[in-house]
Amino acid sequence: MTRKTVRIALNGVTGRMGYRQHLVRSLLALREEGGLDLGDGTVLWPEPVLVGRREPALRAIADRHGLEHVSTDLDAVLADDSVEIYFDAQVTSAREEALTKAVAAGKHVYTEKPTASGLEGALTLARLARDAGIRHGVVQDKLFLPGLLKLKRLIDGGFFGRILSVRGEFGYWVFEGDWQSAQRPSWNYRTEDGGGIVTDMFPHWEYVLHELFGRVRTVQALTATHLPDRWDEHGKPYAATADDAAYGVFELDGGAIAQINSSWAVRVHRDELVEFQVDGTEGSAVAGLRGCRIQHRAATPKPVWNPDLPAGERFRDQWQEIPDNEPFDNGFKAQWELFLRHVYTGAPYHWDLLAGARGVQLAELGLRSAAEGRRLDVPEIQL
Incomplete structure (x- = not known):
């Protein structure tokens, strides 16, 4: 050797x-x-x-x-x-x-x-x-998460039938830095330093959507700076000029619709910091960083809306956990x-620099969509 x-x-x-x-x-x-x-x-x-x-x-x-x-x-x-x-x-x-x-x-x-x-x-x-x-x-990196690898296994096996929609929830509360230190660097919250959640996360969503479900054809986004006042690593107050939350809707090749919320100003009420729910004609799945749960068409319950009575079903218990079946490395x-x-x-x-450029393109169009208040086409780029 x-x-x-x-x-x-x-x-x-x-x-x-x-x-x-x-x-x-x-x-x-x-x-x-x-x-x-x-x-x-x-x-x-x-x-x-x-x-x-x-x-x-x-x-x-x-x-x-x-x-x-x-x-x-x-x-x-x-x-x-x-x-x-x-x-x-x-x-x-x-x-x-x-x-x-x-x-x-x-x-x-x-x-x-x-x-x-x-x-x-x-x-x-x-x-x-x-x-x-x-x-x-x-x-x-998110393509190599155990949860998304299990999700890809389901897609490749035809589990979903025709995929209808993807719903993504990402984020957590990043402390402002005054009475508790922030978990992210202060430059993330200054546009002039390249910060902002759209710039940071839309490149991730581009490759996740592109690789698993289809190329992004259109984007419509709404951004917000929910917490305009923050404190830096030295305890000095500064104005947050970058977006700390983004709410995006994406049309994909094949007709599926993706909705992804990204926020550094949300308190977590889900099993993992990022989760994607995929709904198809034959089944659905919820995938996070590590876990993935499914519900097949044949095993889908028939809930009935009745606001006059407490829910009698434990909806999370109606899903089946996907086994690892193999070790997952970092x-x-x-x-x-x-x-x-x-x-x-x-x-x-x-996953080369052209793939990276697609992520930059989606972030750029997402910010433009939010500024102009309209849906934008995402042109296919080539060298």
Whole structure:
């Protein structure tokens, strides 16, 4: 067995997602397993190079995990021929420029979303990557959640018949930051810094809908800033200029209608932080992060509306839980493995920068729809 060391520049690992999911639970988890076996006698050994603006924070992470390489000079890292892959988990406003530099340096790129602040920038990135002949991928982690993998199993097996509708509920209460600290960074709530729930979540909904149910054809959205006053990481008050809730309706290829509510100002009364209910002619399902419950047409009860009497049925008990049937790995790690195989074996991989551009497009149109108060077509984009 031959071990091949792969040096990967990770920009943004001081943030929660970059650190927990991409560094610790993906690349370091691969190292704990002995590397990624490509099946041809080669094992890939990820060697992270931590990049960012705050060297003490980077050095603390490196020391904690026994890593050697940190840098605050992105240009120098990209000029290093031994670095083969660049990964970006920075704040949204910094991502487009860094990815452009990485592509120009000939690095394979893997990135969080949104890939750019607007559709034109996202498409430009995709074209640059195509012309440079590099491998490129965009994180689309929710496709790898156990709940959505079970949902896809149902779709592929024809369980639903004709799919009629998709209802999504996502969100939780993000504290304002005054008497309890906020769970999200303050830039998320400032439009000028690339914040907003539409920018953050509509790219997710695009790939979930596109991959599972069909391309989004139209969007109609209503946005709100429910909590206009917040406090930052230093306890300083600031005005929230970005949307913290969005209510979207999407028409899909095939005729299904999707409705997805996204909010950082909602208290959770559901089993998981995100849930999708899918209704079809032959059956329905409710899928979350991990679980998935179904109700088949033949087992559907016949409730009767009677406001004069208390409900005599326990509706949740009328659904059947889908078994795991297989172990599920961390979704971020699973996609990292697929991307690394794509880079080093040429294995198929279609979650690329063009897919990322579709997410940016939907967010852009969602914000425009809310501003103009009308439904908008979602044109099919190509390079």
